[in-house]
Amino acid sequence: MRARRLAPPQAILAALLVAALALVAIELGKGAAVEPGPKLADPCRPREAHVSGLDATIQRIVLDGLDGAACRLHTTREELVLSLGGADGRPRRWSDHTIEVALRAGLLRAVDEAVRRGDLPGFAVPFLRRLIETAPLDRLVKGGITLSDLLR
């Protein structure tokens, strides 16, 4: 039995419908069904990171400190950063004082962790701890221009 052939207009319509299915397949193949990254990490769980050099170590301490503060405040590191330096029209979840206390505690804990990992030479620890306890963290909270000032 010979297969029935589609007339040209029907064939064109069928091709268009196949093209429509192909579009959906392409989009699913490119991740349409998957949430776009990055996924916000749990700040209470340690992150994998290998650092070398003083600048990278200081950066890791500050980021770990932000994680620690975010964990204390039951939020994410990202939301905490966006709460710094004024609310910019967004409702504020924490007072400046709350953020400052959480950040100082988080940074101190991050220094301890860096020492435990062997990332930080022992002679720098007292200096860093004093800096974290006394540095004008309110500059970070209100303007946040240079976190590195804190550790300079």
Added chain:
Amino acid sequence: MTSTPSRPDRSSSALALFVAAAVAIAFADSSVVVLALPQLYVQFHTTIEGVAWVVTTYNAAVAVAALGLIMFVHRLSATAVLVAGLVVFMAASIACSLAGGLGFLIAARTVQGVGAALLLAGALPVLAVLRGSAARGARVWTLAGTFGLALGPALGGVLTQAFDWRAIFAAQAPIAALGLVAAARVRGEAFVEEGWRPSLARLLPANLCLGLVFGALVGALFLAVLLVITGWGHSPIAGAAIVSILPAATLLARPLAARLPRLTAVYGGASLLTAGLVGLALLPFASIWLAMYALALCGFGLGLAVPILSDLALDLGAGLTRSGTLTIGVRHLGLVLALALIAPLLASELPAASDRALLRATAVLLDSPVGLSKKVPVALDLRGAFAQARQGEIPDLSRPFDAHGARHDRQLAATRDSLIGTIESTITRAFRPAFFLSAALAALAALVAFLFRRRIVS
């Protein structure tokens, strides 16, 4: 009424072209202003809801005026209805172009919609006279309407970028004037009195399908344009270039629609429109090519389904004027109802998506190899850019990076590109429920066509 088909002469063809251009522009007006909405927003210091009324009032006015006209339009001179519509439409277009405030613009758009309803209702029988038969006149009216509707956003984008949003309305006045010249030169009366009033009930299934298809087109004509302009940050002219695939595909589908069995064309058109809208809903990231692919499918769907459904929704005999008026009202009612459903859905999704996008962007930034002294300041500047977006402005996400040296810092530039991609992907997906709702309307049109297949083609 001219009941015996006769060959139109060259001058009648030219007059018909002018009237068809007015019909096209009246249909295009449903969506022509979409690409200009950000400009209107800034100029009039208003809210997003306020500026959306510029689109909604026009379509609502066309729907209400057309549905109100059904009862008595057949007792009026079609030429007089056309002339009245063109005069009102032209005057309101000029008023829109001169508007000094949003309230005045919305009022002028409402009047323009009333003029458009009269223009469209009167143009159908006049085109029948000019083309020598009701069938030929209806074909020109349908083609002009379908193409005009599809062309609207692209036309508006080009005029907005080349001149100003006012150019959109200023450009319509001469087209209406040419239509007036044509209407004044129509020889013989066009369908003054149709005598008896055949029931329009049998035309309702086809009109219901048309209303649903027009509702679904909110996805292709409005949402896709908003996504490209406000979500992906393209200029109005670039947006116009992207959405121009829609009218191009609509035109390409025309010969195919003529060769397919009518129900097949309707099913196929509604299915392609559904698939195109699903394609827009499933966009995984900001991709011009995938968006154009999906819009092309929408254009083919529009070009297949609308001309056939328009033919089926028109009574080419004694009820031509009334059936034309009914279908104008139902189409625009479909647009308005879909806007009423889709706009709040999008408005509820976008703020949450904006917050998600900002958090993800901050995560990208904090994990990037950029120096610590730039991470927090850039993140806070980005927060400021997003605050602008919440107020309706299109944020320039590159500016915070450029302000901190991205032009010379390759690492910062790479982070900027990755971060903008993350933000665009998140915003793109915020449009997903609204696109899916549009697709559901198109699928419903196919279902209605199937359920009423005997009545539709009878």
